[in-house]
Amino acid sequence: MSQHHQNKATFLERLIFNNRPLVIFLCLLVSLLLFYQAVQIRPSTSFEKMIPLAHPYIQKMIEHRNDLGSLGNSVRISVEAREGSIFDADYMETLRQIHDEVFYIPGVDRAAMKSLWSPSVRWTEVTEEGFDGGEVIPQTYDGSAASLDELRGNVLKSGQIGRLVANDFRSSIIDVPLQESYADPQDQGRQLKLDYQRFSHELEEKVRDKYQAQNPNVRIHIVGFAKKVGDLIDGLLMVVVFFAAAFLITLVLLYVFTRCIRSTLSVLVTTLIAVGWQLGLMNLAGFGLDPYSMLVPFLIFAIGISHGVQKINGIAQQSGDADNALTAARRTFRQLFLPGMIAILADAVGFITLLIIDIGVIRELAIGASIGVAVIVFTNLILLPVAISYLGISRQAIERSKKDAHVEHPFWRLLSGFANPRMAPVSVALALLLAVGGFFYQKNNLQIGDLDQGAPELRPDSRYNKDNDFVINNYSTSSDVLVVMVKTEPEGCSNYDTLAAMDALTWKMENTPGVQSAVSLVTVARQSIKGMNEGSLKWETLSRNQDVLNNSIARADGLYNADCSLAPLMVFLNDHKAQTLTRTVAAVESFAAQNNREGLEFLLAAGNAGIEAATNEVIASSELTILSLVYLCVAGMCLITFRSLAATVCIVLPLILTSILGNALMAFLGIGMKVATLPVIALGVGIGVDYGIYIYSRLESFLRAGLPLQEAYYQTLRSTGKAVLFTGLCLAIGVATWIFSAIKFQADMGLMLTFMFIVNMFGALWLLPALAYFLIRPEKLAGSKGGSLFAH
Known part of the structure; x- marks a missing residue:
């Protein structure tokens, strides 16, 4: 590069491009280490990772685990x-x-x-x-x-x-x-995890x-x-097949977009390196792959492709008047590194907010996704431009880019109309109508938790759900059990007052819709007292004689603990749908509020239904907090970057609209808000913000050059818009393959992510310029050098 361009280059640019062989060698060395670690990673999960350990229900269950046995697992x-x-x-x-x-x-x-x-x-x-x-x-x-x-x-x-x-x-x-951990048969002093x-x-x-x-x-x-x-x-191991399908689809579409096999392979290889680094770092950190974090590598692949396409598109445009590939790569690095870095930071911050949910699998997903976007800085923002500086862009791609630069594009000219005075008010009004309609629809219809019987994560016709249907239809005790822990003073569980209260609760639960049956100490006591009185049905009740009560529970094995201070009341449910759990838990809580006193407490909850109820409460309380934190963090990053409240609003409002419509779609499709779907909204926002940051950064540069808003947006679409459009469609097609998964929650996530990729992309192309018409003043930006971190 000329001395003039060297002087304009930042320290980071000179450090990287003046030491290109060292950069490639270090990346190769790190890749060898982390790819070795990546192949060591194994599927791993545990019962405790799937439950909210800090919830009062779970804490009570763990506190009394030795008295309850394995009612939860x-x-x-x-x-x-x-x-x-x-x-x-x-x-x-x-x-x-x-x-x-x-x-x-x-x-x-x-x-x-x-x-x-x-x-x-x-x-x-x-x-x-x-x-x-x-x-x-x-x-x-x-x-x-x-x-x-x-x-x-x-x-x-x-x-x-x-x-x-x-x-x-x-x-x-x-x-x-089951035992969560057990003694190794070969070495009794070592504990193995299930x-x-x-x-x-x-x-x-x-x-x-x-x-x-x-x-x-x-x-x-x-x-x-x-x-x-x-x-x-087992079903999620098929994610490898879907990953391969997404890779092949991306390969074909990327080649159609670039018309250059070298740049196509460069983007794909550097993105695969990012996935390998992410898996390797997860293994080094001691994490395995659980049913939820198995989807993270695809998300990293999607984000990497998004940034890689922007880099290749920029290098192709710069190659038209650059002396060589190195100059084009350096100019592109200088132009796009900062917006790319800010977009990745926004992604990472969005993912990190998931850590506030006290469920192990979601926290590991958040950590894995944050690690993944961090490595993209090195692979797609640094390694990719360095690799292209050696490989270059094909002559065909350069000629195509030159031709595009001097040809009128009717499609981009049509889209630029979203920024004109006639279309902008219509666009904003339509967006407002969609937001209000979507908000009230999801408010009235979106439910927390599972909405289907059995295992909603699996298909209704899966072997597991068929097995579950068989058990429900042939037994009075289903696999969905809510356990109420009745806590008393030592030797107090057989007192008449205690048993009478348990009897009242048993009656109340058996008359609650959704309950199959209820079993407790009282069930055995009543039967025993009837038996001690010649089997007469008149005596199938609780005696006030303490000696009779003590004798009546002698055979109630497993229904009270060693010192008779805790007695579980097991409520067998028809299913663990959100409505069933809410209704059942409310019945127990109202009874406990009226009957809890010193020496007698009705505590929730153990059993798998109790765990699901606790999980639903955590999700319900976290949903709004997660979305608020995600948007506050993304807005904060945009505000720091562009130093403009108007710019921040232009980028964030389309993301909020997408989230509202995403929740409405979940309600329409009968998908509940649960562990499997809550992260999708945060992940969708994290990936979607990339589109807005890249578009606004280019739009701002053209406005500073003195162009009116609609013309500036037209030039933005010609340079960056096509990369955004391609990325959104490419990623949506790739993730749409998940819809055919045998695992229903993966299919649901695939459908939701497909929707969010497309709507986020469309929102950035359609709503952002309409908002800019009302909020941005081009005359104030024209000729300005300050106000944004992107200004040189």
Whole structure:
């Protein structure tokens, strides 16, 4: 470069371009290290990462975890007899083998595991001589007709119908509580964390596949948190296929855009380097890939492509009158590094705001996305221009850029009309109408939490959801359990006042819509008192005699803790839809408000439904805070950058409109606001702000050159607008492939991101100039050198 241009160059530009071999060598060295780390990263999740640990419900559950057992994390295996009933020798032998097989799978809480073959599952009856009882499957069982008849009688007397045994006697359940960590079988002094994917695979291979093949009369259904997460991880591994599809689509479209294979490959390779660095840094930080953070590499790829396209477009334009590729690369770096840097900082700040949500998977997603956008500074803002300074742009691309610079573009001329006095008021009025309509629609229709039965993260016809439907339809106790913890003084859980209050709550819950049944200490006590009085239904109530009450709960194993200071009341729900949880929790809270007193408290909540209720409350309280922080941070970055409130409003208002319309679309499609969808809005804003910053930075430079607003916007569209339009369409097409995923929440995210990519792009091209017509005064900018960090 000439001495004049060298003097205009910033210190950073001279540092980078005067040491290009060193820059490439350092990037290569870092790539070798981080790519090695990236290939070491593994799918990883845990029960505690998926729940809001700071929520009062969860804190109470953790506080009393030892008293509750594994009510929050378990799987239920239903073994169905296709023909006949469970009272069959072959069926019972298969059930025993499955019980023993599952017993030895690592991670199972063996002491708490229950099935008909468990010694702790017992029957009780009243005889002329008093109470009699024993194991449901006695030691004398031998599979004979007589033994099966005895088994049938024991099951009828056990109280397990609808719980461990189906209402139609055609299936039974193995209840398998899990341990989040367990002793390594090879080294008892070392603790291993439960690997959900491996555990899910072991259930499939050692239980479902093995025993369905071994006994054709048996069909196996498996439900529970661990199984759902395992299926999610398996399905999300298909994200690699969608990533490959997005890569190929981007390759083709990028070549059509640039007409230069060298620049196309440069953008793709540097962006893939950014993805590799992000994964490597995540592994170095000790993070794995969970069902949510698996989507982060694609987001990094999208952001990298967005910035890479701007760089290539700028270099192609600069190459027309530059002496060589190095000069073009340096001019482009000088022109676009700062707006690119500000856009990336805005992205990072937007992602970091997700850290305020106290859910591990969202926090890891926020950290992963923030790391990813940070590395884009080095790969797409620095390494890419340096690489192009060596490789150059093809002659065909340069000639095309020169031709575009001197040819009238009817399409861009048409779009520039959004900045004229006739169209600008119409555009702003239309935007205002969309914002008001979208706001009230989502306010009245958008719900917090899941809106479907089973696992809404999976397709309705997935194997898991079919298994869940089977359990719901055949048992009185569903897989959705809300546990109310009744806390008393030591030895106080059997007091009449306590049991009477629990009885009242049980009655209230059983008459709450959405509740299947409720089971507590009272359930056993009432049955026992009836049994002690010759089975008379008149005595199926609570006695005021403390000795009778003490005796009545003696057989209520698992329904109170060792010192009788905590008794769980288990409420079995039809589903865990948002409305069901809200209604059920409200019923418990209103009862607790009226009946809590010194020595007696009704505490929420344990069980998977209790965890979902806590999660919904966190999401509901965080939604507005997250969006407000995202927009405040993005607005702050724009204000610092452009030193203009008007410029900030022009960039941020289209993003706010997109968020409102995105929420309205979620409500229209029946997608609830939950862990899987809340980050989408923040991520969409983070990516969408890039469009506005690049467009406004070029628009401002033309306004400073003295051009009127509409002409300045026309020139902006010719230089930067086509890159914005291409990026928005390219990324939307790539992410739209997710819609075909077997994982429903990935398909939902794909649909939402496709919508946000397009609407953010359209908002930047359509609404930004209309707002600029009302807010920007070109005569004040003309000839000005200050006021913006982009001014030279």
